[in-house]
Amino acid sequence: MLSLSAACAAASALGDSRVRMNPDDPAPPEPRQIEDARLMRRIAEGDREAFGALYDRFSRPLYATALRILNDASEAEDLLQDVFLALWEKAGDFEPGRGTAFSWAVTFTRNRAIDRIRMRRRRAELLDQSAPADIGYADDSGPDSADQAASSEQSSLVRSAMASLPPEQRAALELAFFSGLTQQEIAARLSEPLGTVKARIRRGLIRLRDLVAFRP
Amino acid sequence: MSTPTEQQEELATLYALRLLEGTELEQFEAELAHNPELRRLVEEFHASGALLAHMAPPAAPSAALKSRIMARIPEKRSAKVVPFRLTGWLPLAAAAGFALVAAWMAQLYFVTRTENSLLRDQQALADTMVRSLRSQLETERLLTVAEREASAGRIAALTRQMQEQGDLAQFKIATLASLLADSPQAQAVAVWNPTLQEGVLTVENLPALEADKDYQLWVIDPQYPIPVDGGVFRVDPRTGQARYQFKADKPVATVAKFAVSLERKGGVPKAEGPMVLIGP
Known part of the structure; x- marks a missing residue:
């Protein structure tokens, strides 16, 4: 667990008053999260206008997540359509007490993207021997936006917090979140023992939680 | 409730990132079912893990996608979901429930005798249905085997036919x-x-x-x-x-x-x- 002084130092480095000073104190939800939860409730009641508003708030980060995982713009867009249609149907299942609407939607998007990438990997294995490429999922590179500044405040906060992590923890976390690989595959990719990789993921996620996450 | 151990924390992070598999996953979910502190920890890690989405390079879907999605959702939801607030209705519900239970108890004795007889008849009927369903399942199993064999036969015949033709x-x-x-x-x-x-x-x-x-x-x-x-x-x-x-x-x-x-x-x-x- 991150020490209090380390958390304070990191918070200070981030220069954001919303960073938690005491990791044991649940932070109150932000106005943005309250508004997200309100929109979800209206969507559950069939409010199309609220659905459009939630699309405007979530579509960019969800699409960016899907694109980073799938590395294919048209497939990421297809996935995003599935996600929002499912979100319309399942909005009534969302429980504000168990997390934010954003984390709910991200988890939903990531799970579906990983399902697709694992299915794609199975296909590639089948076609590996004779096909020149896979069944059409060409290895299109996504937009090269490394130089683009993070647009939202929360993105900046998360990026700053991630930048404060040791590079090996950051690499393990990003691979765990975006690659769709198993624990063993991540360890092989990083050429590290499995136990080391698990520990890095644990420490990295705990530090990220302590620095920026909101307790549900 | 006890503070989660380091090992539980590790499993919780892996679970939140969907990295647990097989028996490790089953064992952790079994533990999760009766450990509220661990559930709270998993929820925290879920929320923290979701923040990693912000590490993806910024990108936007095409402008047309929103209209495509909006066109696919109905103008009005068929079944409106209205949150039910239990606390406001609790006293009224308790009073009404008590009255209903009292009336129900009075009738119960008379109804039970009739029901016993009906249940015996239903039991006999259910036994017959079970026997019938077992027989039907066995028939369907045999038919499926026969259909598969027939399919394989048709494919083999088609291959032979094509071989002969050209x-x-x-x-x-x-x-x-x-x-x-x-x-x-x-x-x-x-x-x-x-x-x-x-x-x-x-x-x-x-x-x-x-x-x-x-x-x-x-x-x-x-x-x-x-x-x-x-x-x-x-x-x-x-x-x-x-x-x-x-x-x-x-x-x-x-x-x-x-x-x-x-x-x-x-x-x-x-x-x-x-x-x-x-x-x-």
Whole structure:
């Protein structure tokens, strides 16, 4: 667990008053999260206008997540359509007490993207021997936006917090979140023992939680 | 409630990132079921893990996507979901419940005697139904075996027929196997005539399609970077069968494989949906 002084130092480095000073104190939800939860409730009641508003708030980060995982713009867009249609149907299942609407939607998007990438990997294995490429999922590179500044405040906060992590923890976390690989595959990719990789993921996620996450 | 151990924390992080598998996953979920502190920890890690989405390079979907999605949701939801607030109704519900229980108890004695008799009759009826269902299941099992054998026979006959009819040395004949977990018995035979640049696909046991979907055939020729479109087809919803005569949309020199994927209505230039059949 991150020490209090380390958390304070990191918070200070981030220069954001919303960073938690005491990791044991649940932070109150932000106005943005309250508004997200309100929109979800209206969507559950069939409010199309609220659905459009939630699309405007979530579509960019969800699409960016899907694109980073799938590395294919048209497939990421297809996935995003599935996600929002499912979100319309399942909005009534969302429980504000168990997390934010954003984390709910991200988890939903990531799970579906990983399902697709694992299915794609199975296909590639089948076609590996004779096909020149896979069944059409060409290895299109996504937009090269490394130089683009993070647009939202929360993105900046998360990026700053991630930048404060040791590079090996950051690499393990990003691979765990975006690659769709198993624990063993991540360890092989990083050429590290499995136990080391698990520990890095644990420490990295705990530090990220302590620095920026909101307790549900 | 106890503070989670370091090992529990590790499992919780892996669980939140969907990295647990097999027995490790089963054991952790069993522990999660009766450990509220651990559940709270997992929820925290879920929320923290979701923040990693912000590490993706910024990107935006096409402007048209929003209108496409909005066009697919109904103007009005059929079943309106209204949150039910228990606390406000509790006193009234308790009073009404007490009154109902009292009335119900008074009738219970008389009703129970009648019900006992009915239940005995129902038990006898249920026993008969169970025997009947067992017999029906066994019949269906035998029929399924027979159908599979018949399908294999039809495919073998078709292959023989094609072998007899033409210059087989030039033809590419491929058996396509199912990739569908819920329809493992789906299969197809593709016969390709390179001279005429056309072929025939015979399909068995593919699941029926939704109205907005089509099956799409792909011809994999190593000279092209992506598979060549062989057109779309549908199957008989009752039998899952289809016989589809096809042409590739580009000249095909060598057929390495055939594949069938599930796509949106009318087909796509590059496969997007899940692959359902592949062979040889």
